[in-house]
Amino acid sequence: MFTAFDFDVILRSLPYLFWDGMTFTLMLTALSALGGLVLGTLLALMRLSNLPILGAVATGYVNLMRSLPLVLVIFWFYFLVPYIGQIITGAERPVLVGGFASALITFTLFEAAYFSEIMRAGIQSIPKGQVSAGYALGLNYRQVTSYIVLPQALRNMLPVILTQAIVLFQDTSLVYVLSITDFLGAASKVAQRDGRLIEMYLFAALVYFLISFAASRLVRHLQTKTAIIR
Amino acid sequence: MSYNWNWGIFWEASPEGVGTYLTMLLMGLRWTVATALLAWVVALVFGSIVGVMRTLPGRTIGIVASAYVEFFRNIPLLVQLFLWYFVLPELLPQAAGMWLKQLPNAPFWTGAIGVGLYMSARIAEQLRAGIKSLPRGQAMAGTALGLTTVQTYRYVLLPMAYRIIMPPLTSEFLNTIKNTSVALTIGLMELTARARAMQEFSFQVFEAFTAATLLYLALNAIVVFGMRRLEKAVAVPGYIAGK
Numbered sequence: 001m002f003t004a005f006d007f008d009v010i011l012r013s014l015p016y017l018f019w020d021g022m023t024f025t026l027m028l029t030a031l032s033a034l035g036g037l038v039l040g041t042l043l044a045l046m047r048l049s050n051l052p053i054l055g056a057v058a059t060g061y062v063n064l065m066r067s068l069p070l071v072l073v074i075f076w077f078y079f080l081v082p083y084i085g086q087i088i089t090g091a092e093r094p095v096l097v098g099g100f101a102s103a104l105i106t107f108t109l110f111e112a113a114y115f116s117e118i119m120r121a122g123i124q125s126i127p128k129g130q131v132s133a134g135y136a137l138g139l140n141y142r143q144v145t146s147y148i149v150l151p152q153a154l155r156n157m158l159p160v161i162l163t164q165a166i167v168l169f170q171d172t173s174l175v176y177v178l179s180i181t182d183f184l185g186a187a188s189k190v191a192q193r194d195g196r197l198i199e200m201y202l203f204a205a206l207v208y209f210l211i212s213f214a215a216s217r218l219v220r221h222l223q224t225k226t227a228i229i230r
Numbered sequence: 231m232s233y234n235w236n237w238g239i240f241w242e243a244s245p246e247g248v249g250t251y252l253t254m255l256l257m258g259l260r261w262t263v264a265t266a267l268l269a270w271v272v273a274l275v276f277g278s279i280v281g282v283m284r285t286l287p288g289r290t291i292g293i294v295a296s297a298y299v300e301f302f303r304n305i306p307l308l309v310q311l312f313l314w315y316f317v318l319p320e321l322l323p324q325a326a327g328m329w330l331k332q333l334p335n336a337p338f339w340t341g342a343i344g345v346g347l348y349m350s351a352r353i354a355e356q357l358r359a360g361i362k363s364l365p366r367g368q369a370m371a372g373t374a375l376g377l378t379t380v381q382t383y384r385y386v387l388l389p390m391a392y393r394i395i396m397p398p399l400t401s402e403f404l405n406t407i408k409n410t411s412v413a414l415t416i417g418l419m420e421l422t423a424r425a426r427a428m429q430e431f432s433f434q435v436f437e438a439f440t441a442a443t444l445l446y447l448a449l450n451a452i453v454v455f456g457m458r459r460l461e462k463a464v465a466v467p468g469y470i471a472g473k
Contacts, residue, residue, distance in 0.1 A: 069408040
């Protein structure tokens with residue numbers, strides 16, 4: 001059944017697939033994981049703070065994002081970001097935003113909700129005595145948070161954070177709905193240009209599988225290495 | 231902001247010829263619900279089989295089951311749907327491939343089964359965790375009473391495991407609903423696709439997406455409410471979740 005296969009089309013398009021496509025996918029994954037983690041940590045701190053308004057805002061945001069499909073959120077921001085840009089810059093027309101910037105903003109804001117739940121669990125896993133000890137030593141809230149709570153929360157949650165990053169890596173394929181050239185977008189463009197859907201989609205699936213599988217194996221290995229023995 | 235709001239748009243006739251834009255969105259909601267329900271059934275059936283397989287003592291069975299889980303977990307859902315929709319009919323014998331391609335509502339069947347298989351890998355993992363969380367003594371007691379392996383699972387382990395994993399199953403059901411929106415890429419006209427189509431016809435982007443957002447939130451609320459009731463009804467006495 002593989003006799004009608006044209007493996008040459010994959011070889012021919014390798015530079016395009018990886019140089020244009022995979023670079024986009026990996027950049028988007030790395031940057032939005034980083035942005036999402038920072039924003040998510042802030043959201044988690046807001047939820048755990050003593051100010052009810054901050055907590056309510058953060059809870060509302062996280063619950064809203066987590067109950068919407070990513071595809072809908074991608075569409076939302078694709079159309080919303082130009083208007084937000086207009087408000088911020090005070091321009092007369094909606095600001096033109098490139099595909100990468102739009103995707104980056106979308107994924108950062110969307111993933112922040114998921115990372116915030118992870119960080120909240122991480123922060124709550126720190127024994128209360130540690131915070132009390134920090135205050136007893138005369139540290140203030142900022143110092144206790146950044147020197148005692150967050151480093152441990154991050155370390156405890158590192159495997160979960162990385163697993164979420166692998167999920168994010170797979171989810172970035174959804175920028176396909178905006179016809180952006182990420183890895184899948186590049187594969188699909190070649191597939192449609194050359195009429196080679198089978199080869200290209202199978203190859204794309206294989207590449208995604210290998211990367212995600214290897215990454216999750218690494219995470220599992222890391223988990224045993226970084227686990228704190230109590 | 232230079233955007234012309236027009237909330238009356240929902241009562242205007244849609245270019246599809248049947249009803250208003252609102253009916254168009256509601257029809258999309260119906261497809262979302264139908265796809266999610268079928269996907270959920272597929273996910274539960276396959277997830278249960280594979281989840282049980284992963285807890286059985288046999289080595290080969292375990293390898294097959296974990297290969298299944300790794301396959302469905304490490305390929306993006308979108309790529310999986312493309313594989314089922316574009317690639318599978320070509321790899322099958324010609325007659326079967328033609329039959330698949332000419333199936334009425336092909337995007338619906340492919341989308342529902344594709345999302346269902348994708349979710350089944352996650353449910354298998356949840357169920358495995360549920361079964362593993364039971365004390366060893368329960369399976370042993372089953373064996374001691376002279377039950378076969380099938381009977382032990384049917385009467386002792388599974389009734390407990392399903393009730394324990396009720397909360398994660400709720401969020402997996404919500405994920406199933408959300409994931410059906412990916413099927414718009416293979417042409418399923420579900421809620422998100424209809425909102426997008428409404429935006430293209432009427433240029434009222436934000437009204438369309440707001441309506442879709444509210445419908446998804448309502449759907450979520452109904453599922454959460456229903457699952458809470460179910461959770462209460464089947465909670466095991468003596469556990470923290472029980473009375």
